[in-house]
Amino acid sequence: MGEFDLIARYFTRPAGQAVLGVGDDCALLQPRPGTQLAVSSDMLVEGRHFFADVNPFALGHKALAVNLSDLAACGAKPLAFTLALALPDIDEDWLAGFSKGLLALADAHGCELVGGDTTQGPLNICITVFGEVPVVQGKSQALLRSGARAGDDVYVSGTLGDARLALEALRGALALPPLMLAQSRLRLEQPTPRVALGQALRGIASAAIDVSDGLLGDLRHILRASKTGATLETALAINLVAACALPDWSAAGIDAEKQLEFALAGGDDYELAFTAPASAREAVQAAARQAQTPVTRIGRIDADPGLRLLDAAGAPMERHYASFDHFA
């Protein structure tokens, strides 16, 4: 099978919303009047973002999920994506699984594969995703990192730290009971992008980001862009490690300190961290219900720069948590 057969068999589908899809030099997109196009690009590399033996269905899912998560953070509605794929060789079983996982998530979000590239090389997956954001009375409704104001509440969606828990177990650094491993591994390998929540928060949240490198590191991007600081109640964050709520979690020997590290700096969570004025608390909860995605208030934005952590007694904590850096 050659390059063009591969594209035809696994990655070509009839064009939907796009004016022109896979098979010409370019795809053509026609954003609706009164909308902007949100664009994001993520590259996944074997050994860095996933293990060589990961289930290809899960990998196809995750490759698109991390991109949809960027759209969610902007409050954009997914429209389309391109896929560039470097493969060491043509493995039809792998391709069948990968394309199935990829396109199942794409279909679930009405996000159409419109083009891309395939080549031989070390396994590398690069997806660029396109979403739609309304412009109302000349003003973009996109959620940005720069809109947080002193006095705003800080929220995070869903759960935190489970992906890191699975990563440590798969690396052999932790031994997890089977149920806990299965649950946390699903969060690592098939994260749920918070697409509906991002859209529901338009006009309500003042700033947003998706949590990919760890909550604290990503929250710092909001603080820097918004020129503010924040205070977080870590006792609220620690409860967000979902797998640890299972009856057998203590058997895994994960102490509270480790749990907190995973919650605050775990990485690969693909939740939304966002801020909203205190006056919008009811609106935030209504958006969360509409999106069927739980959100938890974990702190507040301060005028003072810097990020302060409070323990369960409300006392300041000293510990430093490093954010994930691909080159560190």
Add this chain to the structure above:
Amino acid sequence: MGEFDLIARYFTRPAGQAVLGVGDDCALLQPRPGTQLAVSSDMLVEGRHFFADVNPFALGHKALAVNLSDLAACGAKPLAFTLALALPDIDEDWLAGFSKGLLALADAHGCELVGGDTTQGPLNICITVFGEVPVVQGKSQALLRSGARAGDDVYVSGTLGDARLALEALRGALALPPLMLAQSRLRLEQPTPRVALGQALRGIASAAIDVSDGLLGDLRHILRASKTGATLETALAINLVAACALPDWSAAGIDAEKQLEFALAGGDDYELAFTAPASAREAVQAAARQAQTPVTRIGRIDADPGLRLLDAAGAPMERHYASFDHFA
């Protein structure tokens, strides 16, 4: 230097036409009313698309050039691009050269870097490029592969085969005189995307494609999409190998057969192959002058499927030329 410093130092510039550029979860693009967005994505892999020791300035140029060439083939005006980059390590000299070559070509075409991703991994460059195509009276002005009709002329821009000549020399399969090597190497490493020509051909050309895998292979994509055949006069194509027009070319021991192979199936040319009705011959030449890009008429489209080659005497040729396939 970490991931975020790297982006700040080498790849962040103030947003221009884009509503929002590098530094948030998504970039925001606002296509002008009455336009479509053309999108294309290409991935370049070390050892497959370039040699490990290639000049990073040239590589930065080429990585964007091959994407601009796809926009040119659609007749799109470049607007913006995203860059996803996997690097084995942070080499500041390499990054300085690469970003300089990349951004110099981007500036020359008013094509803005609006976002992307960096990660550690085997060297891999994935660019997704965005261009604008006008829609006139509800009809897209994009040049497609599917518009060729029997009786149309077949054209190719610029020169062919020089990139392949350089590739063979760098692989050690050929010894070239210094001037010929320098000239052909420039074509291999810093190709010129035919952006102005593509736009000038809107409303004139009936079909177009960019020549990346070899003229015949790429022309076949037009024939398949247009459900037509073609007859080419190879004596016209062979004259398009520019380096071979140098006084010392015969000294390199490249016979006419080799020259023809490079012209017809060389690859990496990044010229435009296109078709236009015979009634548009003057308009095609006017577009070529406007774009300051020579074009040569090398054949015609037939109703009969298949691609026929004629020799200098007008007799049919039997030889088969393989197109480049990344997995062959």
